[in-house]
Amino acid sequence: MTTQHEQVIEARHRIAVAAGAALLVAGLVLVMFVLPAEFAVDPLGTGAKFGLLDLGITGQQVEALETAAATGAGGEAVIVVPQDRTFQRETVEFKVAAGEGMEYKYRLEKGEALLYSWKATGPVHFEFHAAPDGAPRGYAQTYETGDETSQTSGTLTAPFSGIHGWFWENRGNQEIIVTLTSAGYYNIAHEFRTGAPVKNKMLQ
Numbered sequence: 001m002t003t004q005h006e007q008v009i010e011a012r013h014r015i016a017v018a019a020g021a022a023l024l025v026a027g028l029v030l031v032m033f034v035l036p037a038e039f040a041v042d043p044l045g046t047g048a049k050f051g052l053l054d055l056g057i058t059g060q061q062v063e064a065l066e067t068a069a070a071t072g073a074g075g076e077a078v079i080v081v082p083q084d085r086t087f088q089r090e091t092v093e094f095k096v097a098a099g100e101g102m103e104y105k106y107r108l109e110k111g112e113a114l115l116y117s118w119k120a121t122g123p124v125h126f127e128f129h130a131a132p133d134g135a136p137r138g139y140a141q142t143y144e145t146g147d148e149t150s151q152t153s154g155t156l157t158a159p160f161s162g163i164h165g166w167f168w169e170n171r172g173n174q175e176i177i178v179t180l181t182s183a184g185y186y187n188i189a190h191e192f193r194t195g196a197p198v199k200n201k202m203l204q
Contacts, residue, residue, distance in 0.1 A: 089183040105165025106186035108158040114184040117153035122176040130164040
């Protein structure tokens with residue numbers, strides 16, 4: 001007959017075995033899936049097999065970009081940035097149909113300033129953002145966003161090199177016109193619309 005003491009010992013043994021198995025499984029999950037997906041570390045090769053390593057690499061790139069942007073924004077302001085290019089200014093108009101969205105961006109190097117003002121003939125959803133050089137496809141750093149907005153203005157000092165500009169979306173039922181006035185040392189602008197080739201404008 002099993003004594004109560006032996007039952008206690010057996011129960012403790014089962015708990016210890018179960019805990020050890022749980023730790024083993026957790027360790028395997030960590031090494032096989034978590035490390036590749038979160039930290040781009042793949043000692044067993046399972047991350048590459050299941051497509052998790054690319055996810056981890058992209059995550060590391062995004063983290064590095066956001067850290068660099070935050071560091072640049074929080075550092076000392078640059079007082080003078082000499083330029084070899086010609087100072088540019090332009091005023092452009094865009095027709096945005098009901099339910100349509102579009103983007104317009106300038107190429108800026110890190111530290112370059114952009115002065116801007118835009119207005120629309122009706123309320124629009126907008127996002128002022130940028131895509132850094134070398135960023136993963138689809139990544140964007142957002143500066144400002146708003147809904148039911150008809151105008152904004154300001155100054156941007158680029159925290160990194162890349163393309164910087166706006167996305168406007170007409171959520172109304174009538175066509176609107178967006179008028180953008182800008183000035184800076186940009187030398188190329190890009191217009192993006194769904195289903196249409198990118199329009200690149202060289203500025204001298």
